[in-house]
Amino acid sequence: xxxxxxxxxxxxxxxxxxxxxxxxxxxxHHHERFITKYVFSQDHKMIAKQxxxxxxxxxxAGGFMSVLFRLQLGYPDxxxxxxxxLIGKWGKGGHIxxxxxxxxxxxxxxxxxxxxxxxxxSGTFANLLIPLQVGARDMASPFMNMLSYWFFFLASxxxxxxxxxxxxxxxxxxxAYPPLSALGxxxxxxxxxxxxxxISMAVFVISSLLGxxxxxxxxxxxxxxxxxxxxxxxxxxxxxxxAVLGVLSFPVLLSGFILLIFDRNFGTSFYLSDxxxxxxxxxxxxxxxxxxxxxxxxWFLGHPEVYIILLPAMGxxxxxxxxxxxxxxxxxxxxxxxxxxxxxxxxLVWAHHMFVTGLNPxxxxxxxxxxxxxxxxxxxxxxxxxxTLWRGNIRFTxxxxxxxxxxxxxxxxxxxxxxxxxxxxxxxxxDTYFVIAHFHIVMGVASMFGMFAGIYHWYPKMYxxxxxxxxxxxxxxxxxxxAYLIFWPMHYQGLxxxxxxxxxxxxxxxxxxxxxxxRFISTVAMIVFAAQxxxxxxxxxxxxxxxxxxxxxxxxxxxxxxTTPIEPMHGNWPGEIPEVYRWAYDYGKDGKDFIPQTTPIxxxxxxxx
Amino acid sequence: MTTSxxxxxxxxxxxxxxxxxxxxASEYVQVIKGEEKARKEQNKVNGFFMIGFLIAGLIGVYYxxxxxxxxxxxxxPAASDHGEKVDSMLWITIAVTGSVFIATQILLxxxxxxxxxxxxxxVYYFPHSNKLELIWTVVPAIVLTVLVVxxxxxxxxxTSEAPKEAMQVEVIGKQFNWIFRYPGKDKIFxxxxxxxxxxxxxxxxxxxxxxxxxxxxxxATQTMYAVKDKPIQLIISARDVIHDVGLSHFRLKMDAVPxxxxxxxxxxKYTTKEMKEITGNPNFEYxxxxxxxxxxxxxxMKGVIQVVTQPEFDLWIAxxxxxxxxxxxxxxxxxxxxxxxxxxxxxxKKNMVATKTTKL
Numbered sequence: 001x002x003x004x005x006x007x008x009x010x011x012x013x014x015x016x017x018x019x020x021x022x023x024x025x026x027x028x029h030h031h032e033r034f035i036t037k038y039v040f041s042q043d044h045k046m047i048a049k050q051x052x053x054x055x056x057x058x059x060x061a062g063g064f065m066s067v068l069f070r071l072q073l074g075y076p077d078x079x080x081x082x083x084x085x086l087i088g089k090w091g092k093g094g095h096i097x098x099x100x101x102x103x104x105x106x107x108x109x110x111x112x113x114x115x116x117x118x119x120x121x122s123g124t125f126a127n128l129l130i131p132l133q134v135g136a137r138d139m140a141s142p143f144m145n146m147l148s149y150w151f152f153f154l155a156s157x158x159x160x161x162x163x164x165x166x167x168x169x170x171x172x173x174x175x176a177y178p179p180l181s182a183l184g185x186x187x188x189x190x191x192x193x194x195x196x197x198x199i200s201m202a203v204f205v206i207s208s209l210l211g212x213x214x215x216x217x218x219x220x221x222x223x224x225x226x227x228x229x230x231x232x233x234x235x236x237x238x239x240x241x242x243a244v245l246g247v248l249s250f251p252v253l254l255s256g257f258i259l260l261i262f263d264r265n266f267g268t269s270f271y272l273s274d275x276x277x278x279x280x281x282x283x284x285x286x287x288x289x290x291x292x293x294x295x296x297x298x299w300f301l302g303h304p305e306v307y308i309i310l311l312p313a314m315g316x317x318x319x320x321x322x323x324x325x326x327x328x329x330x331x332x333x334x335x336x337x338x339x340x341x342x343x344x345x346x347x348l349v350w351a352h353h354m355f356v357t358g359l360n361p362x363x364x365x366x367x368x369x370x371x372x373x374x375x376x377x378x379x380x381x382x383x384x385x386x387x388t389l390w391r392g393n394i395r396f397t398x399x400x401x402x403x404x405x406x407x408x409x410x411x412x413x414x415x416x417x418x419x420x421x422x423x424x425x426x427x428x429x430x431d432t433y434f435v436i437a438h439f440h441i442v443m444g445v446a447s448m449f450g451m452f453a454g455i456y457h458w459y460p461k462m463y464x465x466x467x468x469x470x471x472x473x474x475x476x477x478x479x480x481x482x483a484y485l486i487f488w489p490m491h492y493q494g495l496x497x498x499x500x501x502x503x504x505x506x507x508x509x510x511x512x513x514x515x516x517x518x519r520f521i522s523t524v525a526m527i528v529f530a531a532q533x534x535x536x537x538x539x540x541x542x543x544x545x546x547x548x549x550x551x552x553x554x555x556x557x558x559x560x561x562x563t564t565p566i567e568p569m570h571g572n573w574p575g576e577i578p579e580v581y582r583w584a585y586d587y588g589k590d591g592k593d594f595i596p597q598t599t600p601i602x603x604x605x606x607x608x609x
Numbered sequence: 610m611t612t613s614x615x616x617x618x619x620x621x622x623x624x625x626x627x628x629x630x631x632x633x634a635s636e637y638v639q640v641i642k643g644e645e646k647a648r649k650e651q652n653k654v655n656g657f658f659m660i661g662f663l664i665a666g667l668i669g670v671y672y673x674x675x676x677x678x679x680x681x682x683x684x685x686p687a688a689s690d691h692g693e694k695v696d697s698m699l700w701i702t703i704a705v706t707g708s709v710f711i712a713t714q715i716l717l718x719x720x721x722x723x724x725x726x727x728x729x730x731x732v733y734y735f736p737h738s739n740k741l742e743l744i745w746t747v748v749p750a751i752v753l754t755v756l757v758v759x760x761x762x763x764x765x766x767x768t769s770e771a772p773k774e775a776m777q778v779e780v781i782g783k784q785f786n787w788i789f790r791y792p793g794k795d796k797i798f799x800x801x802x803x804x805x806x807x808x809x810x811x812x813x814x815x816x817x818x819x820x821x822x823x824x825x826x827x828x829a830t831q832t833m834y835a836v837k838d839k840p841i842q843l844i845i846s847a848r849d850v851i852h853d854v855g856l857s858h859f860r861l862k863m864d865a866v867p868x869x870x871x872x873x874x875x876x877x878k879y880t881t882k883e884m885k886e887i888t889g890n891p892n893f894e895y896x897x898x899x900x901x902x903x904x905x906x907x908x909x910m911k912g913v914i915q916v917v918t919q920p921e922f923d924l925w926i927a928x929x930x931x932x933x934x935x936x937x938x939x940x941x942x943x944x945x946x947x948x949x950x951x952x953x954x955x956x957x958k959k960n961m962v963a964t965k966t967t968k969l
Contacts, residue, residue: 082614098905098906098908099905102902102905102907171905172902172904173902177850177851177901177902178850179849179850179851179867180850180851180902180903180904183849183850186784186849186850186904187904187905188905189905272867272868273867273868273869274803274846274867274868275803275848275849275850275867275868276783276803276804276806276815276848276849277849278783278784278808278848278849279784281808283803283804283806287868288868289868290868290869291851291866291867291868291869292866292869325724325732326726326732327732327733327734327735328734328735328736329736330735330736330737330738331736331737331738331741331742332736332737333737334737334742356853356862356863356864356900357864357866357871358863358864358866358869358870358871358872361764361765361768361769364764364768365761365764365765368757368760368761368764369757369761372753372756372757373753375749375753376746376749376750376753379745379746379749380742380745380746382713383741383745384742386713386716386717386720387735387741389717389720389721389724390720390724390733390735391724391730391732391733391735392720392724392732392733393724393726393727393730393732394652394656394721394724394725394726395648395652395726396651396652396655396656396659396721396725396726401655404659404717404718404721407717408714408717408718411709411710411713411714411717412710412714415706415709415710416706418702418705418706418753418756419699419702419706422698422702422756422757422760422764423760423761423764424694424695424698424760424761424763424764424767425695425698425699425702425760427695427767427860427861427862427863428692428695428699428857428860428861428862430862430900431853431855431862431900431901432857432900468632468633468636469632469635469636469639469651470631470632470635470636471628471629471632473651473654473655474628474632477658477662480662481662484666484669485669488669488670488673489673489677492673492674492677492678492680492681495681495682495683495699496680496681496682496857497682497855497857497858497898499855499898499899499900501902501907501908502907502908503907503908504908504909505908507909507911508896508898508911509890509892509893509894509896510857510858510894510896510898511898513680514677514680517677530621533625534625534628534629537625537629538632547636547640585736587732587734588731588732588733588734589734590734591731
């Protein structure tokens with residue numbers, strides 16, 4: 001369906017140029033009803049908001065889980081009677097039990113990685129930005145897009161329900177390695193909790209595929225006139241590669257999960273062999289399976305997943321840095337090439353998570369080589385961002401601050417990847433707090449910063465209001481300082497060999513020297529968590545009471561989304577979709593502050609890009 | 610407790626309200642002052658914070674190192690020959706990534722501060738430069754090649770075949786402790802099969818009692834003995850779920866996977882006693898930590914390696930009773946002298962259970 005055809009069928013009455021005043025047509029009712037506007041909406045902008053707000057609810061839940069388990073790590077000797085009121089038998093006597101601790105760690109990881117930083121991040125910004133920035137009325141299939149959100153919602157409900165089952169939610173770590181995840185007798189969390197976890201994840205994969213296919217189709221087919229691939233803003237390039245990664249790797253995860261379901265319920269032995277369970281005093285009949293097979297299938301998604309999380313943040317940061325430095329992004333083609341290189345390499349490095357599984361050493365060395373190769377495109381990106389700032393004229397909007405914060409965190413966390421990707425060092429640092437520090441900085445907090453940058457930058461587009469700047473600045477500085485205070489010292493714990501996923505360190509002569517530090521980290525984590533409520537309040541308050549937008553283009557930006565009315569209707573542009581004549585980054589060219597993509601090339605303009 | 614909880618929440622809300630009022634007020638001021646002017650003022654403040662964050666951050670990095678370096682393993686020598694290679698590689702990597710870290714962070718925040726908005730500045734339109742981009746593709750690639758070469762040389766050493774003279778010990782993980790097996794005088798491990806595991810009858814590994822190689826195998830739990838300066842090869846597996854033999858002082862770890870045995874070898878350089886002196890910690894132990902999430906008792910799955918001298922080891926091993934004799938006290942020559950009454954029917958039953966052959 002062409003853009004114009006969608007215009008005809010979808011937006012009907014809202015288009016001044018082509019008014020259909022026949023209110024007896026279905027279209028009119030279609031638009032007025034609450035349920036089709038806010039619930040089962042097929043408007044990409046509304047679906048984006050649905051993803052965002054669901055993601056925010058999950059972020060609060062997941063963040064609160066980390067506060068609870070940090071309470072145990074930071075204050076192992078204190079009791080918190082309110083915990084028993086809150087979580088009942090899991091907080092008996094004001095202490096989090098080991099069962100609850102592991103369930104919290106597992107759910108925190110799953111929720112943050114998949115529900116917040118995959119669905120919440122790409123779901124929100126792919127939906128919001130792809131049609132607006134490529135110049136389309138909506139997604140290629142608005143209906144599939146709606147399904148994508150509702151499958152995600154269903155996955156959320158199932159995951160949430162697993163918290164309330166008697167044997168507790170799944171507690172074997174977000175990577176769900178069998179045999180632990182396959183055997184209910186090995187861990188109570190692997191009983192009903194794991195069934196719900198795995199169903200929820202399977203539904204999530206469906207959601208992700210429906211979304212991803214739609215994003216790819218829209219970017220490839222529905223660009224407006226003049227919007228060649230090399231004129232696309234970098235956000236779109238990043239979201240494109242993200243969608244490709246997801247579409248190619250999520251099915252592999254699903255296949256891994258299906259084999260796991262068979263092992264759990266139907267007596268197969270894909271992952272199980274030679275197992276004797278002391279809890280039931282029985283030897284299981286399964287023989288010949290390989291527990292390591294699951295890890296290959298899992299990490300074949302698991303590693304691209306890291307980039308599924310990171311690439312949208314990179315794309316948005318590129319866009320925001322350039323806009324607010326009032327200067328073109330440096331090395332546009334190199335930025336695309338490095339995104340492409342990262343996307344390809346993302347599929348070829350999964351076994352670096354498995355250096356200590358007894359992997360063939362030759363295979364290991366190939367994975368070392370490919371893994372460290374990723375540092376090259378990453379370095380290109382960092383230096384290009386730095387050069388973008390150089391000799392710019394920087395406006396510190398809250399979005400810009402978070403974008404600069406992203407670059408700082410990406411450098412810090414990226415560099416430790418060079419340690420961990422080198423197998424000989426990984427044998428020492430694997431599964432220690434060093435790894436926690438590494439991936440939280442580079443993937444967790446950095447992508448969260450990318451997401452915040454995106455929200456602050458495109459909030460005016462979403463709601464036609466501004467967020468409060470001062471709250472934004474306070475939010476940024478507390479989060480930035482807090483993130484480093486929490487995760488920087490964890491490198492030292494890792495260099496002491498301190499293993500991750502430990503409930504208590506008091507019996508360990510080698511690891512118990514960090515009591516003070518753990519208390520410090522937990523305290524900062526709580527403060528940073530509390531500071532996020534400033535943002536949440538700002539977000540919801542400003543929807544209703546925020547300062548109204550008076551201009552279409554508040555950041556003096558070049559991209560297409562700022563050419564729509566302040567609050568775009570379903571269909572985005574009244575009348576014709578604007579035509580594009582240039583790339584998105586003509587800032588400061590020929591002495592002009594900015595030249596939007598819709599401005600034709602002038603006669604006397606210097607060489608075009 | 611509940612009152613203090615209410616207090617905490619009250620203080621939290623109060624602080625929140627105050628911050629919100631300030632933020633709201635500053636928005637009104639912004640409108641009164643003129644948005645452009647207010648924005649420029651905010652820009653200056655944030656530009657100042659940028660450079661402040663850089664300086665405070667670098668001081669923080671130094672201070673953090675002062676506080677915690679002494680608590681890491683790098684403060685003391687590595688306890689194995691492989692560990693020494695890991696440490697020297699760590700230092701090279703720290704030097705490389707550390708200098709990149711400092712340089713790029715300085716550039717980032719310095720640029721942010723220096724090029725903050727000013728009416729006087731004219732933006733430099735600089736969309737790309739092949740020369741610059743080539744430089745920062747090639748230089749990182751060369752540096753990384755050096756790191757890869759060092760890394761792979763070490764990796765291939767660590768994963769190479771164990772020396773012939775290495776002593777072998779089997780390490781088996783189970784929820785939530787470790788079992789060790791020594792091959793005994795014949796230096797060969799007897800066959801085992803997991804379906805023969807019988808904790809109540811002292812057969813925690815499922816040894817096959819019709820295999821005579823099993824007769825001298827010693828089985829122990831919790832503490833493993835190793836000999837200083839003698840290579841030791843661990844043959845690692847698990848009984849139930851995946852565990853991981855984490856030896857932080859030796860800078861090594863290897864997963865213990867049910868059904869798929871793995872190996873790892875190294876040469877201890879200091880006895881436990883020497884290490885107590887080196888670290889100045891009288892309670893020092895070479896601890897084995899489980900480094901792979903294995904269930905709710907994961908955090909307590911601790912083993913200990915006692916590194917001793919050869920004579921000490923010989924003395925210790927001589928005192929150990931082979932597991933065969935633990936399972937069948939009647940077969941033990943040292944028992945036979947005292948107790949002669951044997952329930953032979955029970956013994957035959959046990960032997961019959963054990964006649965299954967292994968799939969290996």
